[in-house]
Amino acid sequence: MSVEAVKNYFKEKNIDAxxxxxxxxSTVEKAAKALxxxxxxxxxxxxxKVKEKYIMVLMAGDKRISNRKFKNIFACKPKMPExxxxxxxxxxxxxxxxxxxxxxxxxxxxxxxxKEYGTVYPAAGEFNAAVKLSVQELEELTLGKWIDISQ
Numbered sequence: 001m002s003v004e005a006v007k008n009y010f011k012e013k014n015i016d017a018x019x020x021x022x023x024x025x026s027t028v029e030k031a032a033k034a035l036x037x038x039x040x041x042x043x044x045x046x047x048x049k050v051k052e053k054y055i056m057v058l059m060a061g062d063k064r065i066s067n068r069k070f071k072n073i074f075a076c077k078p079k080m081p082e083x084x085x086x087x088x089x090x091x092x093x094x095x096x097x098x099x100x101x102x103x104x105x106x107x108x109x110x111x112x113x114x115k116e117y118g119t120v121y122p123a124a125g126e127f128n129a130a131v132k133l134s135v136q137e138l139e140e141l142t143l144g145k146w147i148d149i150s151q
Contacts, residue, residue: 002092002101002125010099010131013141018122019131020034026095026127028061035121035130039061042130043114043122043138045097047086047106048078054089056099058122058138059111063150070149084135095127 003019010017025031032039042061047054055074057065070078083094090102099108099122114118114120114135122138126132 002043002096003129004125005091006098006100006129006131007123015137017131017133019129021129024128025123025130031121031123031130032061037121040052040092040113041117043098043120045099045122046050046078047081047090047149049081050074050078051076053107054081054104055107056090056097056102057111057145057147057149058099058114058142059150060113060120061117063111063113063130065149069151072137073147073149076085078091092123092125093127096123096125096129098123098131099126099138099144100131101125108142109145109147110139110142111150112146112148113150114138 022034025034028039028042031042039062040060044059046057121130
C-alpha cells in the first residue's frame with residue numbers, strides 16, 4: 001500500500017508526520033472539503049513527461065499550469081502520462097501522487113503559488129490520504145527547485 005510507503009518515508013526521516021485518511025480526497029475540491037481548508041492549500045502533485053524525462057510539479061490546488069510559462073522554462077509542452085504510467089513511475093496511484101517515497105528518482109519543482117500559504121496539504125500516497133506540512137518542510141523534504149509556471 002502506497003500510504004504505508006509514505007509513512008515509512010517520514011519515519012526514516014524522523015518526522016512525526018500526521019497523515020490523515022479520509023473517505024476520498026482524490027480531487028482538490030474533495031480534499032479541501034475534507035480538510036476544511038481552501039483549495040489553494042491543497043498541493044497538486046503533477047507528474048509530467050518533459051521530452052524523455054519525468055518531472056513532478058507541486059503547485060497550489062487552485063492554480064493551473066501556464067503553457068507559455070512552462071514552455072519558457074522547459075522548452076517544450078508538458079505531457080501527462082497515462083494512469084498506469086504514473087503508478088509505474090511514482091509508486092502512487094492517480095489521486096494519491098505525492099513527492100514522497102517515490103519509486104524512481106524524479107526532479108521536483110515547486111511553483112511559487114505555494115508561497116502564498118504557511119501550511120499546505122499534499123497527498124500521502126493514496127486517493128484518500130493527505131499530510132499537513134509547512135511550505136518550508138515541503139521544500140526541505142523534496143529538495144524542490146522554485147519556479148513560476150502557474151496561472
